[in-house]
Amino acid sequence: MxxxxxxxxxxxxxxxxxxxxxxxxxxxxxxxxxxxxxxxxxxxxxxxxxxxxxxxxxxxxxxxxxxxxxxxxHCITYPHRLLERNRVQEIPAVDVFVTTADASLEPVIITVNTVLSILAVDYPVDKLSCYVSDDGCSPITFYSLREAVKFAKIWAPFCKKYGIRVRAPFQYFADSSRADESKEFQHHWNIIKGEYETLCRKIEEAEEAWDSRDLPFFSGTDSKNHDPIIKIIWENKEYENVLPHLIYVSREKRLKHSHHYKAGALNVLARVSGLMTNAPYILNVDCDMFVNESTAILQGICPFIDPINDKEVAYVQFPxxxxxxxxxxxxxxxxxxxxxxxxxxxxxxxxxxxx
Structure with a gap:
């Protein structure tokens, strides 16, 4: 059949x-x-x-x-058919690249929301990895991502339990309407919102008064002249299969060499991910591109792995x-x-x- x-x-x-x-x-x-x-x-x-x-x-x-x-x-995808086939082990791995260059021009809380929306996406967590390229070598960005993981451990299960479509917290909480008004949902909603506000407050306090002693590997670093910094903020493990991998990357920079801006950052991410997870598919997003559809990656992967039309698929990047x-x-x-x-x-x- x-x-x-x-x-x-x-x-x-x-x-x-x-x-x-x-x-x-x-x-x-x-x-x-x-x-x-x-x-x-x-x-x-x-x-x-x-x-x-x-x-x-x-x-x-x-x-x-x-x-x-x-x-x-119009391309209509059927991600539920993929999941219904009970072939989760055949779903390909995906590496998601998030690029940011300057924490002062690109607010850290925006980058954090993008990463949180990716960590909570509807995709097998053992098949997904998120790499954040920080071209500004900002300790605030690293600290914020580390704190964001703590929030993501309750945010992702909340989204999946109640079928939340928009996975960026700041967008979700900006909408006062709620599809489920049960007491259980309201209780969880208030808890999650309170935790998100706590996360925002921690990031704001860190931006106002940063203590470099908390992250000694950032001590004395210059955003334009520093050694590479690669840190695994969260590693997905079988006994704690909650979130995808989250890796922080700040590539090496030297004053005497051209670094080719975003293209150079993506080249470094490709090399780092090739050694760590080596997923056959890569999704590149900017630091302000949130997941507004929880099944976005599943829908995007359907045309690539469809056994019927797999030879007729091509993607063209439009300006x-x-x-x-x-x-x-x-x-x-x-x-x-x-x-x-x-x-x-x-x-x-x-x-x-x-x-």
Whole structure:
């Protein structure tokens, strides 16, 4: 008997959008035809030749985007089928990389919430490891992660017992609504919230007055010139199978060498994880990327290990589009041309055809 697939592709119908995109592209081609016709009779017109090059580049970009958007689909995953097969031992291991660079610019409590949401995710704890790269070599970050593990030991069981979907504590407690209003739940909720507030208070106090004697291996370290620091904050063991591995990594830095920023930090994490856990899959997240869906990793792994469609899976990293950016957008972070190509195409064609 053939096992049910772990994911399914459902096509998204967008007939009107396809017709509009195709119409815009045909108009762009007609504009290029006009330019070629004009240049055939006026070959030395530099202005029209420059416009032809620009419009050709724009038409080529529009063609690529048209192809990319030509056949969209929604991927529906079935993680419960994976768990129902009683093949937990076949679920692959995953190493999660969390990167942070500066505790003053990236608040430690944000990094802590990201790590807590990962430690509490719905995935076999013996198949999951979390590596935190601290490029700022901050003792506060290490201390906060060590304290966070103590809270995670009660936070993770609480989330799994009551089916909490959002696993970042600060987001969860910010929502006053509760799905379960039983006395038992209210009692546990108040305990967990109190413990989280205690954790936040400890981190705030450590940031205000830090005693370096608590962590002698950070004594005298310079964030830009120090030896490597690799510490296992929590090791998952069979007799205490509560949380995934949590490893702190602050890579070696020297003033005379380039460290290649985040790319260099990820290279170090890949080497460290290769020696310690060597998971076949790696998930890289920033320090402010929380788990808002408890089964996110299970859903992400389904297409990779589906025995039916395992040869048809590919992931493409799309450029990020940032919110709340500068209005002038000096560095092009908003990717306006890529994101709003239809609007730009219509405006360009309207100007040209009116002219």
């Amino acid at each position: 053939t096992a049910a697939p772990l994911f399914q592709r459902v096509a998204i119908k967008r007939t009107i959008d396809k017709l509009l995109d195709a119409t815009i592209f045909l108009l762009l081609l007609s504009l290029l035809g006009y330019r070629l016709h004009f240049l055939a009779t006026n070959p030395f017109n530099f202005l029209h030749f420059t416009a032809f090059l620009c419009e050709s580049s724009f038409a080529f970009t529009s063609f690529l985007l048209l192809v990319i958007k030509s056949n969209p689909f 990020q589009r940032f919110y709340d950016g500068l209005k002038d957008d000096l560095y092009g972070n908003q990717l306006i041309v890529d994101m709003e190509v239809r609007k730009f195409s219509l405006a360009l064609l309207f100007i040209y055809y009116c002219y």
